[in-house]
Amino acid sequence: KSLHFCFYRFHGEGYQEGYAEGSHVGVVEGRRYGSLHGAKIGSEIGSYLGFALTWQCLLQKCTDEKNSKRIRALDSLIGMIQKFPYEDPTYDKLQEDLEKIRGKFKQVCSVLNIQSDFRISTERSLLTF
């Protein structure tokens, strides 16, 4: 019985020490990956929002039919982004909503007659016409 006890006790002591060591290493590594990932998504979502809000502002005074369609599209995109918990990595629909927003952004660009292939990543953004 005491043999059994020792068997688990030694394993347990080693385990505790290893666990502390491992979780420290894991947290550091995890933070690094996570922050890069979060940064990219934050930047992307932010750029869609800034883009849409600015255009909404620019078209404020234009009330003709063509522009009302554009304004509707912009409102829709802004609404989607504002509802999206971009900073929550545990959000279960994160990828799904992100794809929807990307699609909506492409639609907004086409309605505005802008090619949406300007890069959202950290590369220098250039709009091409």
Next chain:
Amino acid sequence: MSWVQVAVSRSSEDIFDEDADEMYLLQKEWNSTMKKRLTEGYRDGIEAGKELGLQEGFNQGYRHGAELMVTCGQFKGTLNALLSWCHSNGCDSALSKINNLLDVVGKHEEDVLKYLNSTDQHPHLGHVLDSVQDMDLNDTAPSGTVYSEVKAGKHEDVDSSGGNICGNNAVVSHAAVPEIV
């Protein structure tokens, strides 16, 4: 019968020695088994800890990175909108200014990503204390030395002198990185 006596006495000596040898071997085996158990436990512990740590760290880092970059992204998006507006409406004069700003923002984002990707951690006082304790230094260091002050937790931040106390201790090499203020 004397030969019997001799035989018996000799065999009991042998038996006694065999027992001693056996005890020694058993002890050795026991030590090695327990040592193996410690190592196995340590390895299992590291794996389990790392797995959990990775997930926790990822979630923390993700939130941090996203919040850090979202404003930058918004600025970028605003500039892009202005750029496309200028293109559509022929305001060429502002184009170069806007492009310059975009370049600046882009460079800033790259810098932020580089910083996030670096493996330097901000050294916490706790790290230094742990490592100093690990070194098992004599507790009778004279007061007024950096070591005793660190131990008393008087230092609020770790500067390069933190690296000096710890000397060549590999465990604490990260603590030699001065705090990024």
